[in-house]
Amino acid sequence: MRLQGLIFDVDGTLVDSNELHIEAWLEAFAHFGTRFAPDTVRQHIGKGGDLLVPDLLGARDMRRFGREVQSYRKRLFKEKYMPRVKPFPRIRETFETLRSQGIKLALASSSNPDEVEYYTRLLGVGELLEGSTSKHDAEYSKPSPEIFKAALERIGTDDARTMTVGDTPYDILASHRLALPIVAVLSGGFARAALAKAEFLFESAAAVADGLAEIDDYFLE
Numbered sequence: 001m002r003l004q005g006l007i008f009d010v011d012g013t014l015v016d017s018n019e020l021h022i023e024a025w026l027e028a029f030a031h032f033g034t035r036f037a038p039d040t041v042r043q044h045i046g047k048g049g050d051l052l053v054p055d056l057l058g059a060r061d062m063r064r065f066g067r068e069v070q071s072y073r074k075r076l077f078k079e080k081y082m083p084r085v086k087p088f089p090r091i092r093e094t095f096e097t098l099r100s101q102g103i104k105l106a107l108a109s110s111s112n113p114d115e116v117e118y119y120t121r122l123l124g125v126g127e128l129l130e131g132s133t134s135k136h137d138a139e140y141s142k143p144s145p146e147i148f149k150a151a152l153e154r155i156g157t158d159d160a161r162t163m164t165v166g167d168t169p170y171d172i173l174a175s176h177r178l179a180l181p182i183v184a185v186l187s188g189g190f191a192r193a194a195l196a197k198a199e200f201l202f203e204s205a206a207a208v209a210d211g212l213a214e215i216d217d218y219f220l221e
Helices: 020-031 039-040 049-056 058-082 091-100 113-123 146-155 170-175 213-221
Strands: 005-008 104-106 131-134 161-165 182-184 198-202
Touching: 005 146, 020 039, 020 058, 039 049, 039 146, 049 058, 104 113, 104 146, 104 161, 113 131, 131 146, 146 161, 146 170, 161 170, 170 182, 198 213
Parallel strands: 005 104, 005 161, 104 131, 161 182, 182 198
Antiparallel strands: none
């Protein structure tokens, strides 16, 4: 294989969590007396709270409760929503197939470390990984490239032979800011048009193993 490594986003890519994140943010904002339409929040899913909150709030509300709403949502998601997250089908099988082809794997998430650990156990892929990242590995979340850069250091592969996998436009931007090609997946709920700048577009992360020959051909040049 010319492809040496794949760096996977987690939320919306490997686990079905995006709609739960939307619900949690809506509930958290409502707790502080601010309400948004679900679609307003949905377009920002894929960013960390460090970027999502100031993108949605004005200066006055940022002073009033910008930090507090992030802390509240963190507790709310962990206690109420995270137990409802389910893995997408065939992820463990997909990772085993990729490793059998000599491809190294890493997770790149800007979620809290306990969330990343929980999802790794939920997916049952811990021993198949070279490593993973969390919000502690970057000052800013996606679309900043810091999380993918940290994952690239963990995986230890040639960046010219490494690809990312994600489900949001912010994954695409973060990956391209490092000049890493990306497989975008539709499982996170974003429209095809929003993911059009990705090098590949598949229905799900499980389809990566099915399209491995096509992906590997990308590195012919």
